[in-house]
Amino acid sequence: MKKIIKIFRIISTLEAISFLVxxxxxxxxxxxxELPxxxxxxxxxxxVLFLLYIAGAVYVSQLLNWSTKTLAxxxxxxxxxxxxxxxxxxxxP
Known part of the structure:
Protein backbone atom coordinates (compact mmCIF):
# COMPACT_ATOMS: atom_id res chain seq x y z
CA MET A 1 0.00 0.00 0.00
CA LYS A 2 2.83 2.41 0.78
CA LYS A 3 4.25 1.91 -2.70
CA ILE A 4 0.93 2.79 -4.32
CA ILE A 5 0.61 5.94 -2.22
CA LYS A 6 4.18 6.90 -3.13
CA ILE A 7 3.39 6.46 -6.84
CA PHE A 8 0.25 8.56 -6.42
CA ARG A 9 2.31 11.29 -4.71
CA ILE A 10 4.70 11.34 -7.66
CA ILE A 11 1.84 11.52 -10.16
CA SER A 12 0.20 14.26 -8.08
CA THR A 13 3.38 16.32 -8.00
CA LEU A 14 4.05 15.88 -11.71
CA GLU A 15 0.44 16.77 -12.55
CA ALA A 16 0.63 19.95 -10.49
CA ILE A 17 3.96 20.97 -12.03
CA SER A 18 2.73 20.27 -15.56
CA PHE A 19 -0.35 22.42 -14.93
CA LEU A 20 1.77 25.28 -13.61
CA VAL A 21 4.15 25.01 -16.59
CA GLU A 34 2.81 33.05 -31.02
CA LEU A 35 4.81 29.89 -30.25
CA PRO A 36 2.16 27.14 -29.90
CA VAL A 48 -2.07 12.16 -19.50
CA LEU A 49 -0.97 13.08 -15.97
CA PHE A 50 -4.44 14.49 -15.21
CA LEU A 51 -6.07 11.20 -16.21
CA LEU A 52 -3.54 9.24 -14.15
CA TYR A 53 -4.21 11.56 -11.19
CA ILE A 54 -7.97 10.99 -11.35
CA ALA A 55 -7.58 7.22 -11.71
CA GLY A 56 -5.03 7.20 -8.89
CA ALA A 57 -7.28 9.27 -6.65
CA VAL A 58 -10.14 6.81 -7.12
CA TYR A 59 -7.87 3.84 -6.42
CA VAL A 60 -6.23 5.44 -3.36
CA SER A 61 -9.64 6.48 -2.04
CA GLN A 62 -10.61 2.81 -1.94
CA LEU A 63 -7.36 1.85 -0.20
CA LEU A 64 -7.65 4.59 2.42
CA ASN A 65 -11.46 4.37 2.77
CA TRP A 66 -12.02 8.02 1.90
CA SER A 67 -15.52 9.36 2.03
CA THR A 68 -17.17 10.56 -1.17
CA LYS A 69 -16.63 14.12 0.05
CA THR A 70 -12.88 13.59 0.49
CA LEU A 71 -12.58 12.01 -2.95
CA ALA A 72 -14.51 14.93 -4.46
CA PRO A 93 -0.59 9.59 5.14
Whole structure:
Protein backbone atom coordinates (compact mmCIF):
# COMPACT_ATOMS: atom_id res chain seq x y z
CA MET A 1 0.00 0.00 0.00
CA LYS A 2 2.83 2.41 0.78
CA LYS A 3 4.25 1.91 -2.70
CA ILE A 4 0.93 2.79 -4.32
CA ILE A 5 0.61 5.94 -2.22
CA LYS A 6 4.18 6.90 -3.13
CA ILE A 7 3.39 6.46 -6.84
CA PHE A 8 0.25 8.56 -6.42
CA ARG A 9 2.31 11.29 -4.71
CA ILE A 10 4.70 11.34 -7.66
CA ILE A 11 1.84 11.52 -10.16
CA SER A 12 0.20 14.26 -8.08
CA THR A 13 3.38 16.32 -8.00
CA LEU A 14 4.05 15.88 -11.71
CA GLU A 15 0.44 16.77 -12.55
CA ALA A 16 0.63 19.95 -10.49
CA ILE A 17 3.96 20.97 -12.03
CA SER A 18 2.73 20.27 -15.56
CA PHE A 19 -0.35 22.42 -14.93
CA LEU A 20 1.77 25.28 -13.61
CA VAL A 21 4.15 25.01 -16.59
CA UNK A 22 1.18 24.96 -18.94
CA UNK A 23 -0.38 28.06 -17.39
CA UNK A 24 2.78 29.98 -16.56
CA UNK A 25 5.08 29.24 -19.49
CA UNK A 26 3.35 27.46 -22.38
CA UNK A 27 0.22 29.63 -22.58
CA UNK A 28 2.12 32.94 -22.57
CA UNK A 29 4.45 31.55 -25.24
CA UNK A 30 1.45 30.67 -27.39
CA UNK A 31 -0.63 33.80 -26.94
CA UNK A 32 2.00 36.50 -26.47
CA UNK A 33 4.85 35.28 -28.67
CA GLU A 34 2.81 33.05 -31.02
CA LEU A 35 4.81 29.89 -30.25
CA PRO A 36 2.16 27.14 -29.90
CA UNK A 37 4.50 24.11 -29.90
CA UNK A 38 5.07 24.22 -26.12
CA UNK A 39 1.31 24.03 -25.48
CA UNK A 40 1.07 20.95 -27.67
CA UNK A 41 3.84 19.16 -25.80
CA UNK A 42 3.06 20.26 -22.25
CA UNK A 43 -0.68 20.04 -22.87
CA UNK A 44 -0.43 16.40 -23.91
CA UNK A 45 1.77 15.53 -20.93
CA UNK A 46 -0.58 17.35 -18.57
CA UNK A 47 -3.61 15.58 -20.05
CA VAL A 48 -2.07 12.16 -19.50
CA LEU A 49 -0.97 13.08 -15.97
CA PHE A 50 -4.44 14.49 -15.21
CA LEU A 51 -6.07 11.20 -16.21
CA LEU A 52 -3.54 9.24 -14.15
CA TYR A 53 -4.21 11.56 -11.19
CA ILE A 54 -7.97 10.99 -11.35
CA ALA A 55 -7.58 7.22 -11.71
CA GLY A 56 -5.03 7.20 -8.89
CA ALA A 57 -7.28 9.27 -6.65
CA VAL A 58 -10.14 6.81 -7.12
CA TYR A 59 -7.87 3.84 -6.42
CA VAL A 60 -6.23 5.44 -3.36
CA SER A 61 -9.64 6.48 -2.04
CA GLN A 62 -10.61 2.81 -1.94
CA LEU A 63 -7.36 1.85 -0.20
CA LEU A 64 -7.65 4.59 2.42
CA ASN A 65 -11.46 4.37 2.77
CA TRP A 66 -12.02 8.02 1.90
CA SER A 67 -15.52 9.36 2.03
CA THR A 68 -17.17 10.56 -1.17
CA LYS A 69 -16.63 14.12 0.05
CA THR A 70 -12.88 13.59 0.49
CA LEU A 71 -12.58 12.01 -2.95
CA ALA A 72 -14.51 14.93 -4.46
CA UNK A 73 -12.18 17.43 -2.78
CA UNK A 74 -9.08 15.59 -4.02
CA UNK A 75 -10.50 15.44 -7.56
CA UNK A 76 -11.47 19.13 -7.48
CA UNK A 77 -7.95 19.97 -6.34
CA UNK A 78 -6.72 18.66 -9.69
CA UNK A 79 -8.27 21.61 -11.53
CA UNK A 80 -6.72 24.27 -9.30
CA UNK A 81 -3.16 25.52 -9.60
CA UNK A 82 -1.28 24.18 -6.57
CA UNK A 83 -4.36 22.08 -5.69
CA UNK A 84 -2.67 18.67 -5.91
CA UNK A 85 0.03 19.88 -3.50
CA UNK A 86 -2.70 20.71 -0.97
CA UNK A 87 -4.52 17.39 -1.47
CA UNK A 88 -1.29 15.45 -1.16
CA UNK A 89 -0.38 17.08 2.15
CA UNK A 90 -3.85 17.04 3.67
CA UNK A 91 -5.22 13.62 2.68
CA UNK A 92 -2.29 11.26 2.19
CA PRO A 93 -0.59 9.59 5.14
Missing amino acids: LLGIAMPLKYIW KMVEIVGMAHG IVVLCSILPFGPFYAERKYL
